[in-house]
Amino acid sequence: QHFDRDPRGLWLPECAYRPGYKWKPPVASVLGEEPYMRKGVEEFLSENGLDYFFIDSALLKGGKAIGVYLDRFEALQKLWGQFEKQFQPREELKERTPREVYLVGSAEGKKPVAIFTRDPDTGLQVWSGEWGYPGDGNYLDFHKKHWPGGHRYWKVTSPKSDLGEKEVYIPENAQSRIPENAGHFKHMIKELLKKHHDSTGRKGILCAPFDSELFGHWWFEGPQFLKSVLKYIHDDPELELTTCSKFLDEAQPTQTLSIPEGSWGEGGYHYIWLNEWTEWTWKHIYEDELRMQNLAREFKDNMDTNLQDILKQAARELLLLSASDWQFLISTWAARDYAEMRLAQHHADFNRLADMVERYGHGEHVDEGEWTFLGDCKRRDAVFPDIKMEWFAEVEFPPR
Template sequence: MAAPLGYFTFVLHSHLPYVIGHGRWPHGMDWLNEAAAESYIPLLRAFHHLAREGRTSGVTLGITPILAEMLASEVFRREFRDYLNNKIEAAREDFATFQRLGEDHFASLARMWEEHYTGLKRTFIEDFNENILGEAKDLMDRGMLEVITSAATHGYLPLLGRDTAVQAQVKQGVAAYRRHFGRDPKGFWLPECAYRPRYRWAPPLADVNVEPTLRKGVEEFLSENGLDFFIVDSHLLKGGRAIGVYKDRFHALERLWERFAAQYQERPEDREKSPYELYLVSSSPEPMRPVGILTRDPRTGLQVWSGEWGYPGDGNYLDFHKKRFPGGLRYWQVTSAKADLADKGPYHPEHVGARCREQARHFVSLVKEILGDFQAAHGRPGVVVAPYDTELFGHWWFEGPTWLAEVLAEFHNTPEVRLVTGSEAFELLAPTQVISLPEGSWGEGGYHFIWLNDMNDWTWRHIYPAEAEMEALAQACSHDPDPVLQDLLKQCGRTLFLLESSDWQFLISTFSARDYAELRLVAHHDDFKRLARITREYAQSRTLSEKDRHFLTACRERDDIFPDVDPRWWARVEFPAQGQR
């Protein structure tokens, strides 16, 4: 086989915060039901069709550990069946209403929705055996895609206050992956693509006067746990100066940035880096196995991310915002990016297939152009990495799974570009250059602004003391074999994981579900404080009151996650940096 022009991979990041037992609508369980119905099942079904045709997808599919816990839950399976039945019934009711009003076109759309959700129900029950994770595992076992892991509950690793907290998030992510997929993970999605190198760090809060201490680089925890690569945004590769005005909006960010910048030293070879090359990353002066990075390509990213002039903004596609209640089904098209809801025209599904194929051809031609330019300049094949939130395809952009399937089909007719997973890219290109990366994320401004600002800095005042308390409890009690004490410690760990979810800061900053996020964070904080108190008292007395026993049981049943959590992860840093010992 002739050497290809280059390589391409989609990286799809699948994540939702833990919602089972924490509300239904508008915030809660229906987030999970919608994502499963609109994104996860349609995409896996598309990959399954490719497999039947003897093709591969080259997709790198990230599934966060907390999402995996939810998808594996019997509660989800039961609730999801009810959700699909409700959607089918809503479509039938809409059909009857539209027929009575003489709205023939809308009646046909209602019939489309009935068939759509009936098909999803059949796929979920009959084809997937109600096991979405099992379908992903089967596709991976057949070489169709690669599943990668992430931090336990999508904790924002650069801002977590202790290395034991980062260690626990990573180790739980690896343990959960092994349990669900029966193998060791190779890739890791850093939550929010947020990275911090090794340096002397202090909590970025004005009223927390703590002497800076040496913190390990995020990549060190990945290396220690056998992980081979992670994904970064392109601005980090170019030096990370995209923070712009955002640090000036909030002094805590400025202090954190200045502390990092004063200690950050680029390696001399850190010049003229390209997002189409693979690199290895290390911020440690100590001997360690570097970890590879896949870098997001900004050109292909904008083609899909931008709702204004990217593919999803096409006027023919189904509009996300306008819905018919009470069923919540959608009957209108985008029409134009600036059209008010009242001006949205009726959806015409017969118009979208040609648009998906046309846009797929454009996307593939863009990838060929990028790889051709890179090879012409460097004399070797490059790799284009296209990371997206999985929920963009199907949930936010209804036609997204169809478009993605068309792109993969077009690539199969384009021998110059080879589809690869993340691990395959590293096996084929075998990078040797070790570089350093600055601190940052793929969030607005390229730094931590979304997760640390004057709207949500109070959340870290809840998180940091809880992390310190968990470390102290683990150091004192994690080696005690008492089964009740171990149950208490494990539930403390699970609750701390939920408290650390980066979703809460994101939802507060974006106002998308601010009240819900604030209530969730405060509730997990209160639960942790009470569990920690009970644990301390039990360690002294070896007795548990009936009230405290009921509380432990209630927490364990509601937040039924991570059976393999190990309190020893918080007791000490497994491989401390020199100066931490």
């Protein structure tokens, strides 16, 4: 829409993947306990004309997944400590490599979708505040803030320093560290790709996806680091900056794999998003998803513009309710009250709008206060302007 062309790939939330299998809800809900066949993630992507997505290296190779947030949140460390006792890393498949692109396809008659794998080595260097570049003692500390105002005047000092030990931030010293860190990162990329080429004779790719908030938010100097890395790579004749679409067209992968369910969460599973602190959220989500599907199937062909307005806003509230951020914030205690409030609000707003759909759609009177409420929701949650009821009414679409 914004670039005047269709997207070819997608970074799925939390680098998560689920193959097709007989699935049942992991919590008691209105969906019941009878397993039913559920399509794999790649089938949805294939049906919508998408060519590739991204996975964590542990889903490709097995072994222990390297989570990206564990060293930032004490609550997450405690939560992982509970789960780790039950955790068994998958056996590592050494013949698979993140330097190659593979195909995933679990359904006959549907075009397989390619997978690009997040590189674990470079990822740790940028994500980790303990082992990576953001932990350099000269960089601006994220956690210590002046009150009132919230400004930050202190440097990391040491990743292990408590807040009382933080020293004053000196911008010039921080700037002096960027060339070395960026140069090391570029060298690391080059060595990993060279090793792959030397052992296979093929050109490989190094895929390093990062949340944009990491650069400038968590790591204040991150944008300048990124600029330097891009410049250093551009200036090296043996390295090439590329896009996944371009590399996919050149590589023409043919090897199709089966990969397990998982995410880039600690341990490679979904425990950060589904645990004793967040179980209640999924009951709301499953309940509201089913209600939305029923409403969409009943009213999607009704051309009444008022009815479609209510339906579309209900769908927006459902999508906002379903954001994985809420469970993450609850599990890390980073903004737990806020996340619980937002989730409960979207759940309540969705159901109030759903009630409104049913009354209006069946010819009953809807009072003025409800129309005012709809207007408030549309102004506050003005996202997904092109949302369509067909997305919620059906789960089967012809392959594209």
